[in-house]
Amino acid sequence: MRSRGYVEVQEGAGRAWYPVYFHTGLLGLVPGAEAKVGRSFLGRRAFVVEPGIVALPSGRRRSTLPPGTPLDAPRLNESDLRTRSARFGSLRRRLMLDAPAAVAGPFIGLLWLIVDGGGFAQFLAVSLLAAVTAIWWSAIAGSDPS
Template sequence: MSSRIGHPLAYPLRVTIGALAVLTAWAPFADPDQLSALVVVGAGIVGYSGYRVAVALGVVGHRAEGSSTTVTVRRVRQEYQLVSRSWLELRGGGEDRWLPVYFTPELIGFPGGTALLSERQIVLRPEPGGTEPAGGRHLEFRVLPAGRARASEPPGRLVDNPTRVDPEAETRAATTTKTTRRLLLDAQPAVAAPFVALLWLYVMGGGTGAFVAAMCVAAATGTWLGAIRGSDPS
């Protein structure tokens, strides 16, 4: 696996495949009840991932679009419990909206500007006047929504992007986009996996093998959920 992420959906889809691989690996050792549980979890992963991809690609509306509307935008990073996500604060039409987006390295150096919203895509363009990165790269770039827009601020601590381009933005981007770093951050909810496994044993019974299997499935599912919802490693 590459240590860097390119397309915004590449990382969450890889984690999704990894989670399904964990479920598949335990299937041959499962009894009928355990196999049914694995099928239900697998179906939930596939269905929810499909919905998220449909929203990201514009198949399902994110409710922030007009008919090719341009609005003022800035990026904020949400820190809430174990969640870290990127949001776009959209200002236009007399109302503010917040839209979660999948992380892409260009967001780190984005100082605010305008967003072109349509049914199928969201394109960000920095404000002119010396705010573009050196060499003029990333003058505009596309982002993918990671959910529906909301009319109220996301919960938790919101960290604003600087209004000037950080000269170290490219270096930070190279560090934050490493797959190992992103997996470690998304795997934080996996600390609850042993407790989920104990609950499974209490309800369904089983021995050491069932405990290990339930713990692996819970850890993989928790990591997948963080990734598919659009975690931000920055």
């Protein structure tokens, strides 16, 4: 199951939705939190939210409500926020959710051997490259571990 986090922004012409990369601080945001549009250290657009959270957009701005059921972030107290952040923001949890896409890596490596030939080293290299690309693509697509 995959979901994507969006930041809803009130702009002059109406509302807009920006997909953002997951950050554990987003779990503590409440609807109506103030955010300023700024630039990240890479020069990309970023939203700087009240508690010092930088939310980086992972895709284009949407002027219509994204598909799916919109869910507001739950209002959490400080201890619940720490518990959820530790649970859902861990590297182990991220890999558990993103790694199933890497299962295709060996199949792509095998297909490569059938089409192009080569030996075990080439199979291993292509499989590893395909698996890493699949995990990277899952991260770029914005999977939300909560």
